[in-house]
Amino acid sequence: MNLSALQSLIQTHPLIDNHAHNILTRDAACKYSKYPFEQIISEAQGPALHNAPSSLPLYRAAEQLAALYHCSSDWDHVKAARDEWVQRDYDGLIRRCLQGTHTLLLDDLLTDQDIESYDWHDRFTASSTKRIVRIEVLAAQTIAAVMRDDTRAEGDRAVVRDRWDSFCQGFERRVSEAITDPAVVGFKSVICYRTGLNVQPTEDDDDTPLLESFARTVNQGQGSAYRVEDKRLNDWVVRQTLNLLQSAKAANASAPNKPLQLHTGLGDNDIDLVLANPAHLQSLIAQFPGVDFVLLHSSYPYTREAGYLACVYPNVYLDLGEVFPMVSRDAQESILRESLEIVPTTRLLWSTDGHFFPETFYLANKQFRDVMETVFVDYVHKGDFTVDRAKQAAADILFHNSNRAYSLNERLTFEVSTFAVSTQPSTATLDAFMRGNPDVKYIWMQFIDYTNTTRVRMFPVAEFAKIVQKQRRIGICSCLQLMLQDDSITPEGSVTGQFYMEPDLATLRRNVGFDTKSATVMTYWKTEEGEPLDGCPRTALQRVTKQLREHDIEVTCGFEIEVMFLKPITNAEGETDYVPAVKNHSWSQMTSDTRKMVPLLEEIVDTLTSIGIPPEQFHSESAAGQFEFVLPPGSPIAAVDTLLKARQVVTCIAEQHGLRATLHPRPFTHAAGSASHAHVSISPPTKEDPFLAGVMRHYPSLIAFTLAQDTSYDRVQSGLWAGSEWVAWGTQNRETPIRKISPGHWELKTLDGLANMYLAMAAFLSAGYMGVQDNLPLTVKDCTHDPAKLSPQDRQSLGITTQLPKSVSQSLDALESDTALHSVIGETIVQNYISVKRMESKRLHDMDAEVRRKWLIERY
CATH class of the missing domain: 3.10.20.70 (Glutamine synthetase, N-terminal domain)
Incomplete structure (x- = not known):
């Protein structure tokens, strides 16, 4: 019983959201006086909404939103964190909230104020957004058009009849145009709100009551927007839409199916709760067998009645939306179980009823997936579902049923295995990622x-x-x-x-x-x-990690990104130059200039966290515009992969703010430079002495990989906390190239962003591996001072006898002669690397110093 495959599918399968509404513009997203944020979990309005913060749905939502925003679950803190994210990266928030959504079907006529257009939402989904047309709005627009063209004063029955005929023609034209519009995939009625679901299924022989209803609607709307809320007219609008849909389908059986959605059950205080029962629709459903009906919002609290209709009529679907996140967890489970009592799983659709706030989509999708997992796993345990049947049912509800019901013809972006456990681990990984x-x-x-x-x-x-x-x-x-x-x-x-x-x-x-x-x-x-x-850098690092494992040594690495944010300017010669983004700045301080950078820094951290790279800390560094991000640790290859991805994110976000994020080791000679310090731990630490002895022995050679260009050596000088100038190590000593932090845990300081980090770490670990393999004694002793400031005699007593290379040429010479290191890193890599670096060094030396500085800033 592979429940993990079922759980993974439920949590990751792409979904079609078959009923939602437009998201607010960024300018309106935090206008809580007009759009109370509490409405994400409640249909209450006005004074009744003031009670929402003491409801179980809000408590649950607050915890889930706190996890999304990385803040406390206090409701005021949640809203404050939301406000900050909206201002910083509204698109990023929406993208996070719509993650996993393949297609949106939007009723985009809920309002015409403060919202983005339906096609604007395309940027956040795998497929283009489709429209659901609200028929009461079409009717109101048609009346407005008729009255604009008819300037007669209020008159007798003949005038009403003329206007009615014009209205009928106009409404039929609008609905027919929508039926043939490929962007429209369905229709929606809110008659439940207006006059109730007890819709008269057939026309009266006498149309006098209908004309009177139309006349009342026109008269009530004069001088203001028209609102269709008179029963006879409302019933007619629904029937006429159904007639047109059924006729269109009869005329062309191969035409796309376009269901009629009806709001049922749960709603605000405009609804007559008794008339919100979908059982009132039974006669209408039977009257129009050629049209599919979608009963929205689980019809709560009439879920069983809706389920009965979806069971006995082939043209009825039950939508499971809106109750997520409007009711408690137990209620949600009960609703899903009631829906499954008699409804075929091929007749259940999913929607969020997401509207205005992107978080409504996030909470609905998250809570529905969680509840579906609970219920489906329970049914598997009880033997009602097999795992495969549960998986198929989940995929149908999330995607396939809506795809079929609305004739969307959508294909999953990626589908290697048909929801089965793949025999290829890599294929399964890609499958899960794409879901x-x-x-x-x-x-x-x-x-x-x-x-x-x-x-x-x-x-x-x-x-x-x-x-x-x-x-x-x-x-x-x-x-x-x-x-x-x-x-x-x-x-x-x-x-x-x-x-x-x-x-x-x-x-x-x-x-x-x-x-x-x-x-x-x-x-x-x-x-x-x-x-x-043989020449693959990642393979070299993988190989030496494995060799250390054969000596029962596990290695963990973690990196710090030091980066300078520079502002491009045009100098007097009309050329682009770079200056620090801020000036009033120093190490671990929060100056007035530094505070201006906080939104950028937090955007970087939040964005990294969103892709599974949560920085452990971040702070200002010494040079103007210089900051550090401490990344989470991992295995050597995983840590380097994380570093490279994180650098990409930092660079891209800085570009969005008009800045250049550079790893140049020392772009300004008057300021401290940028490193890319690595933390390396071996477990168990019992072999730390021979490991460190190997590093000390081969340090001049491995520096060819860690300090990869001549400008790297400008940073490594005494007094700059950059490792000083001698091969040495010291406990918590930042003026040695190796700072010991704890047993088996070191910081490598002579390392910067110009290095191929796979090769740099492969060289470092190779040196340590050789020390372990040969059980080398550690002859270099713990140094507690800057070695460059010690006397020759003091250095000699500590076993500090070798200076660090002063240039890439010197370190390449050391590497070239260190054949023992070649044998572990790989002869092909070493020879190719030396060849590339010598030619690169010559090219850079031939450049003017200022040209070279800009060239490196623009590339690293």
Whole structure:
């Protein structure tokens, strides 16, 4: 009994929201005096709404929204956190709230004020938004058009008859146009609110009462908006719509099906609760067998009555929306169970009735998925459902039933296995990702070359699925291993041969921080035969991690992003230059300038958290415009993957604010530089001495990978808390290249954002591995001072005898002669890397210093 597969499907399957309304514009999103936020969980209005904060649905919503906003569940704190997110990134909030929504069917005639257009919502869903046309509004618009054209004073029956005939023609034209409009997939009546569901199913022989009803509606609306709320006229509007729908279907059986939705049950105090019972519709449903009826909102509290109709009439569907999140958890479970008592699972539809606030969509979808999981798992345990039948029922309710009922012809963005457990773990991973992110249309396959340049190939999801299923391969010219940032190739390079990218789906994350429906995935490099390529940086890190594991050592890594936010300006020569985004700034202080950056910093943190990278802390650093984000730890490869994704997010969000986020190690000589410190822990720590001894022995060589360009060495100087100038380590000493924090836990300080971090960490771990393998004694002792400021005799007594290289040339020389390190990292990687770095260094040296500075800022 694989319940996890059922639970995963319920929580991640894309959904079609078959009834919702438009979202408020950003300007109106926090106008709580006009749109009380408490209405997300209550149909109450006015004074009655004041009681909502003491209701169980609101308590539950507050907890769930607090988790969404990362704040306390106090209602005032929830609203304050919401206000901040709306102002900072309204689109991001909406995208989060609509996650998993494939298609929206919007009744966009609820209001014409303060809302976004129906097609504006397309940016947040996998498929284009469709319209549900509210027929009472069409009728009111038709009356308004008739009265604009008829300037006669109020008159006799003949005048009323003329106006009625014009109204009938106009209404028929509007409905018929909507029937043929491909953007319209259904109709909606709110007659439940206006005059009740006891709709007269047939016409009277005498139309006098109908004409009188029409005349009253016209007279009541003179000088103001017309509102159709007189029973005879309201009944006629519903019947006439049904007549037109049934006739259109009879004339063309292959035409798209366009159901009529009816509000039933739960509503505000405009509703006559007795007349909100869908049982009143039975005669009407029988009268129009050619039209599908959708009974909205679970018909609560008349769910069983609606279920009976959906069971005995083939043209009735029961919608399960609105009660989520309007009623308590127990009530929601009861409603779903009552719906399943006799209703076929192929006749149940899902909707949020989301409106105005994006959170109404979020809460409805979350609570429905949770309740469905509880109920369906219970039925499986009791033997009423098999797992496979439960999965199919869940998929039908969430997606397929609405797809069929409204003739949407939607295809799931990605469907490898038909809701079965995949035999291919990678396929299952992609399947789950796409269910949770159905709006993602493109996948970026990324790979990092030896210059730490991110290279990208982009694929539609369907093509990427073929790569995952090994139906096609993506070849990259082998010369990439000897390529510079400008695509030039070292003399050793050749355009002959290629390797192949294999996606690592564990790294699949959506792209955020800019307007895109894409996701990124990191890759391994494979040979023609599918074996690991010797030159692959990720493979090198994977291999040495495995070798340490064979010595019963587990490694955990975590990174700090130090970044400077720069503002592009035009200098006197008309060229672009960069200056710090703020000036009044210092380490871990909150100055007036720093406070201006807080919205940007919080946007970055919130965005990272939304994709599963919650920073552990963030603060200002020493240089003007410089900040640090501390990322969560993980295995070596996972930690590097996280670092690269986080940098992408920081860069993209900064761009949205007109800033450049640079990793340049020292863009301004008068200020401290930026590192990318790594924390490395080994477990158990009992082998920390030989591990650290290996690092000390090979440090001048591994620095070729951690300080990858000459400008990197400008930062590593005595007195800058950057590791100073000697191969040494010290407990909590920031003037040694290795700061010991606790047993088996070190911070690597001579490391910055220009390094290919896979190679840098592979080199560091390789050195430690050799120390463990050879059981090296630790001859360099704990240093508690800046080694550069010690006397030669004091350094000698601590075993500090080797200076750090002063340039990339010196570190490459050390690497070239360190054949022992080659054997662990990989000979191919070392030789290719040295070749690339020597040519890169020459290119950069040939540049003017200022040109070189800007060139690096623009690339890193």
